[in-house]
Amino acid sequence: AQRVTQPEKLLSVFKGAPVELKCNYSYSGSPELFWYVQYSRQRLQLLLRHISRESIKGFTADLNKGETSFHLKKPFAQEEDSAMYYCALRTSYGKLTFGQGTILTVHP
């Protein structure tokens, strides 16, 4: 069965510091991975997907099949990055399996 693990429930950094949100997955098929972000009391928004290999708001994520990871990184965190971040794995019928989420707090 598919599984997504985000080991850190809470992550705090200071503004300007690098940040890495960890995500590991377990899936027998070919994985499609996403990062979604939820700002305070707002809807989930797509941040990144691995097939795009793009950088959004300074964030990047690389799929590492050997380590079954899809960690989210940003070299210099900003206060407006404070939010809940979900890693998600897309499987059959478009179903998204989400990790537990990581609350990122960026202090001034």
Next chain:
Amino acid sequence: DTAVSQTPKYLVTQMGNDKSIKCEQNLGHDTMYWYKQDSKKFLKIMFSYNNKELIINETVPNRFSPKSPDKAHLNLHINSLELGDSAVYFCASSQDPGSNQPQHFGDGTRLSIL
């Protein structure tokens, strides 16, 4: 011109009542989903419909009954509400289940059971 809209945004009701949440998308997508976000912020899929047909039905009590009158709408009816049903329910849509395009989410409906 909200892409995925849910109503109501907030719903406060008593245990034992029956309530419905509505969802509409104007993106022309074929597939719609319902997710539940519990008090610990854990997000889990409940149902998915593709072109009005049920394609995903996770282990959800049968008090929950989704209905899709057309592919642009997916409503969620909940009978005999229980305290554990308190959560934020998110509707989402995607082009089709096989597409690698991302899902678009609504604002969520915050359901509180008294």
